[in-house]
Amino acid sequence: MTLLAGIWYISMRVKTQNGVGEIEPSLFDRNGVRYRGSWYSGNKGAIPTKYVDLKFKITLTSAIESVGMAIFSLASDKYFIENLMISNKDIPFVTYHKYSFGSSINEPSLKIMDEKLSRISKKIVNPAFDFSHLRTYAHRALVHPINTLDGYPENTLPAFEHASNMGVDLVEIDVKRTSDGFFILSHDETIDRVSNGTGKISEMTLSDLRQYDFSYVGGQKMPKFVNELVKIPTLEEAIITAKRLGLNIVLDIGILNWDIMLVHNVVLAHNYEKHVMYNIQSIYYIQRLLSFDPYAVLFYTNSNMPDATTIKQLIELQSDLNTIGFGTQYTHFISSNPQKDENKAIVQQLVNSGIVVSAATINHSEITQHPNLLDDLVSIGIQCICTDDLRIEQKQKIVMNINDYIQLAPIVR
Numbered sequence: 001m002t003l004l005a006g007i008w009y010i011s012m013r014v015k016t017q018n019g020v021g022e023i024e025p026s027l028f029d030r031n032g033v034r035y036r037g038s039w040y041s042g043n044k045g046a047i048p049t050k051y052v053d054l055k056f057k058i059t060l061t062s063a064i065e066s067v068g069m070a071i072f073s074l075a076s077d078k079y080f081i082e083n084l085m086i087s088n089k090d091i092p093f094v095t096y097h098k099y100s101f102g103s104s105i106n107e108p109s110l111k112i113m114d115e116k117l118s119r120i121s122k123k124i125v126n127p128a129f130d131f132s133h134l135r136t137y138a139h140r141a142l143v144h145p146i147n148t149l150d151g152y153p154e155n156t157l158p159a160f161e162h163a164s165n166m167g168v169d170l171v172e173i174d175v176k177r178t179s180d181g182f183f184i185l186s187h188d189e190t191i192d193r194v195s196n197g198t199g200k201i202s203e204m205t206l207s208d209l210r211q212y213d214f215s216y217v218g219g220q221k222m223p224k225f226v227n228e229l230v231k232i233p234t235l236e237e238a239i240i241t242a243k244r245l246g247l248n249i250v251l252d253i254g255i256l257n258w259d260i261m262l263v264h265n266v267v268l269a270h271n272y273e274k275h276v277m278y279n280i281q282s283i284y285y286i287q288r289l290l291s292f293d294p295y296a297v298l299f300y301t302n303s304n305m306p307d308a309t310t311i312k313q314l315i316e317l318q319s320d321l322n323t324i325g326f327g328t329q330y331t332h333f334i335s336s337n338p339q340k341d342e343n344k345a346i347v348q349q350l351v352n353s354g355i356v357v358s359a360a361t362i363n364h365s366e367i368t369q370h371p372n373l374l375d376d377l378v379s380i381g382i383q384c385i386c387t388d389d390l391r392i393e394q395k396q397k398i399v400m401n402i403n404d405y406i407q408l409a410p411i412v413r
Contacts, residue, residue, distance in 0.1 A: 003027070004063050006088055010037050010056045013082040014047055021047040021077035025056050027086075028321060029064035046075070051082070070294060070321060128248045128275045129170075129297045129323055131356045131383040137170035137250045138163050139361050139388035140187055146388045147193075149222050153215040154194060154388075155185035157233050157241050158225070164245040171242070172250035172279070172386060175235055177258055182206040183235035183266060191232070193218070202257075206234070235263065239270045250386075252279040252301075260285045261292065279327060283313050290322060299325035299358060305332055305343050306350075315353045325356035325384070333359070333377060334370055344380045351381035358384030 010025045022045060025037040037056030047054075073079065129135070141159035143166045144151030152159045155173055163171050174187040179202060192198045196219075197212035209232045215225035233241075242249050249272075253260065260280070267276050277297040280286055286298045300306075300314060306326060318324040332343040347357050359382050367373060377385070 017078035022074040142388040301327040327358040330359040360386035363389035
């Protein structure tokens with residue numbers, strides 16, 4: 001779809017439950033560039049509890065393609081919207097397309113997408129997370145098997161440096177919170193496995209954690225770091241390093257015992273939100289983050305396959321502005337799994353609905369045990385692979401990227 005250069009108008013009938021609402025409509029091009037609407041007629045400010053007709057003007061200096069529309073609320077209230085229209089004519093008002101709501105909407109950010117418009121509009125893809133082809137990300141920022149001395153310490157800045165040197169562009173990290181409110185990188189709840197110390201992170205301050213060396217495996221110092229003290233990094237330090245190295249982050253939040261907006265604010269503070277994808281084990285927190293950031297890349301991760309209710313929720317959460325995904329274990333799709341065919345059908349349903357599906361965690365040992373695993377995953381629509389060993393061997397050749405291991409065409413939805 002193309003909207004030509006010139007003045008366009010967005011019109012609607014709207015009211016609120018308590019009279020404290022305020023809205024701002026916008027158009028988006030295929031690259032996610034936002035064109036804000038300015039007030040043209042009607043009441044500017046709080047929207048009353050009775051229907052009023054509002055019109056907004058948007059000036060396009062050049063034609064835009066694959067347009068999406070969203071309406072953002074600037075105050076918290078319940079909105080009732082009817083007769084949403086867009087036109088390039090002032091008077092008479094010629095309907096370009098029209099949408100009416102049969103029920104109220106109560107969200108801090110309203111994403112209003114006409115079914116017809118979304119069907120003919122292409123997905124606006126964040127270039128950092130383009131899943132039109134298979135993507136891989138380094139598990140815990142590693143490119144070597146986990147828990148091995150001959151490698152790099154997981155969830156540390158040296159691992160970021162090595163991943164960058166190896167040509168990786170996506171690194172996955174895990175976040176925990178200290179007793180004094182700092183977000184640090186750690187997969188485990190304790191520091192026992194990866195450091196020369198012991199203790200539960202939630203009961204330790206950042207200063208406590210900084211005393212220990214995080215280049216240990218099973219109580220042994222990693223040889224590459226025999227003369228170096230590797231400190232546990234904060235999320236802020238990780239983002240600064242990722243920005244310097246040009247790395248995109250897969251932020252694994254897991255099960256939260258704090259509000260997701262606290263960690264999202266750290267990302268926003270460094271203007272890195274377009275380079276961060278969130279793995280979250282909660283539909284609620286996905287909804288919460290989307291209400292503040294409609295462009296977010298959010299994966300619902302679960303060791304189990306989604307049921308019908310979860311599938312419906314994921315499909316409803318997606319729009320032309322965001323990317324919604326589902327992440328699970330590769331073991332659901334191997335031949336020995338009695339529900340393999342049923343699980344494949346679920347993946348195909350998700351992918352056909354625009355949901356990105358990822359599988360974890362696939363390393364050299366998994367490829368050795370299941371030689372056709374990667375091909376099988378791609379054939380059913382898996383678009384993202386999590387691995388902590390990118391040194392996949394094939395025909396005695398070290399392959400640094402799984403994309404090179406499989407000669408695949410772009411996934412067609």
